[in-house]
Amino acid sequence: MHDLKSIRDNPDGFDAGLKRRGLEPRAAAILALDSRRRAAQTAFQEMQARRNEASKQIGAIKKQGGDAGALMDEVAALKERIPAAEEEDRALGAEIDAILASIPNLPADDVPEGPDESANVELRRWGVPKAFDFTPLDHDAIGAKLGLMDFDGAAKLSGARFVVLKGQLARLQRAIGQFMLDLQTGENGYTEIDPPLMVKDGAAFGTGQLPKFGEDLFRTNTGHWLIPTAEVPLTNLIGDQILDEKQLPLRMTALTPCFRSEAGAAGKDTRGMIRQHQFHKVEMVSIAHPDRSGEEHERMTRCAEAVLQRLGLPYRVIVLCTGDMGFSSIKTYDIEVWLPGQGRYREISSCSNCGDFQARRMKARFRPEDGKGNRFIHTLNGSGLAVGRTLIAVMENYQRADGTIEVPEALRGYMGGQGAIG
Template sequence: MHNIRRIREDAAGFDAALARRGLSPVSAGLLALDQRRRASLAAFEQMQAARNALSKRIGEAKARGEDAAPLLAEAAAMGEAIAREEEEAQRLGAELDAALAALPNLPDPEVPDGSGEADNVELRRWGTPRAFSWTPLQHFELGERLGLMDFETAGRIAGARFTVLKGPLARLERALGQFMLDLQTGQGGYIEVSPPLLVREAAVFGTNQLPKFADDLFRTTDGRWLIPTAEVPLTNLVRESVLDEAELPLRVTALTPCFRSEAGAAGRDTRGMLRQHQFMKVELVSITRPEDSEAEHARMTACAEAVLQALGIPYRVVDLCAGDLGFGAARTFDIEAWLPGQGAWREISSCSNCRDFQARRMDARCRAAGRKGTRFVHTLNGSGIAVGRALIAVMENYQEEDGSITIPDVLRPYMGGMSRIGPA
């Protein structure tokens, strides 16, 4: 959510920042609407002052025993005009808020220029992709040959973009989630939370999925929303609150199912588990003081990288260009794992600094000891990491020529000591 005062102070800079995202100038229209709203508020306040003065005259007339009927009639008419002006000011305020809520966050100055994925900037790599003496299979080929990944049955039960995992492959997915939680709550210092999976509309608005991305979400019959990521309930833990700055940063994590309609993904990744309506993910959320969010962003990204390093999965980190940033992000680092079955880098984690964009929507503030005023916190979120995509990465990177899958050492304690997954 943007601050109209900032736009008043630097309209050209605001438009220039949005232009980096490929958007046309909007400040002139916003400022014109803001001017109308402010004029209506001023008129409303003037009319209230006039009514107060008239009320005083009515009291004085009655005290003198004079006929106050004409003044009372004037007051009644004035009351109706005041009500109309108040309604107009509220309407213009709601229109301005809606216009501001529809605009994405401004990219940080450090964000590289560009219009799409091809313009993202690679920052670093870790690990060396494995050299295979045979043509490696994709995860769905491996899973189906093992008899442990069933898309056909899932389709009969739920439709497209669902999967049934069985036996040790289902256990491997569970093991990955538990391992990630243990790593992030231990080494990462995050507090584990078990949040609601159904949330109110205000919560989804607070983390900027609404109103723009309503078609990407699932809604229940009572008006609640299934979470597309645990970012929604975790970030909203601080909504409508004032935090003591001495308690920041607040770092929380959760392993939850996530639900997405994938409305904009028609025809993309239709085979396999890369893009599902339901999947598991370990989410990382940090709430910080404004001056600490940049360092926290680097720290969060390192915590997500630690998962892949422990698993021995080669990856790279890319700095998303302005045209590829998510709606609420000021800056995003994507972590892309190497998938030998695809012969490609694919996103497995996305860590974003939203600055005060979400905090304004949630009214989440902080206050330093001894200070009177408050300021908006900064919010950050990241995947630590997507469990289903981690499962894909493990399957493809640890596959053997006979179609079996070697289990990474760090996961074997979670697998009852099992070292290999073979055919069912």
């Protein structure tokens, strides 16, 4: 949600930000509505003020047994006009809010400009893709050969974009999730949260899924939304609150299933478990002081990278260009892991700084130490990491010629000491 005041103060800056996103200017239209709205509001409030004043006088007159008839007539006349004024104020306000709520966040200054993912910029790489002395398979084939990954069974139950994992592979996925969660809580200072997986409209609005992206979510017959990421419940946890500055930063993490309709992804990644309707993810959320969200963003990204380093999985970090960023983000780093089976890097984490965009939507503020002028906090979220895709990466990077999979050192404690599966 954008700040009307900042648009008033700097309409050109607002439009310039939109332009970087590839969007048309909106400031002039918004400000025109805004001035109509303020005129309507002032008119409405002046009537109310007069009504309140007259009512007080009526009370005083009646108490002394006087005749307040003239004043009561005046109030009655005012009351004829108030509803229309109120409605005008309300309607204009709602119109402005709807516009503000539907415009994506403005990119940070240091985000590269570009139309789509082709303009993303690689920042760094870690690790070297392993040289195989055989042709590495993709996870799909490895899983099938082991008989531990069953897409047909899942299709029978649930249709496309689901998978059934079995035996050691199911355990390996569980191990990965536990390992990540323990790393983020034990070493990186995130507090573990076990949140609801179903949320109401307000939460989905707060993080920016609604009103524009409802079709990407699953909805229950109770009107709940299945969370597409734990970012939604974790971030909204601080909605409608005024925190103390001392409490910042607040770092939370959760291992949850995530549900996505993948409405716009028809025909994309149809094979394998890259893109599923349901997957597990360890999510990190930071609630940061607005002056320090940039450094928190770097820190969070490092926390996500740490997982891949511990697992010995090669990866690269890219910064998304203005045209490829999500709705709520001012800056996003994607981490892409090397997948030998596909011979390329694929997204395994996305770490975003949302600035005060979500905080405005959910009314999350903090009280500065000096006590005056509550400010909106900044929210950040990042995967640490997507569990299903990490499983894929482990399978493909640690596969052996005989079709078995080596268990990375870091996971063995979670696998009963086992060194390989299959």
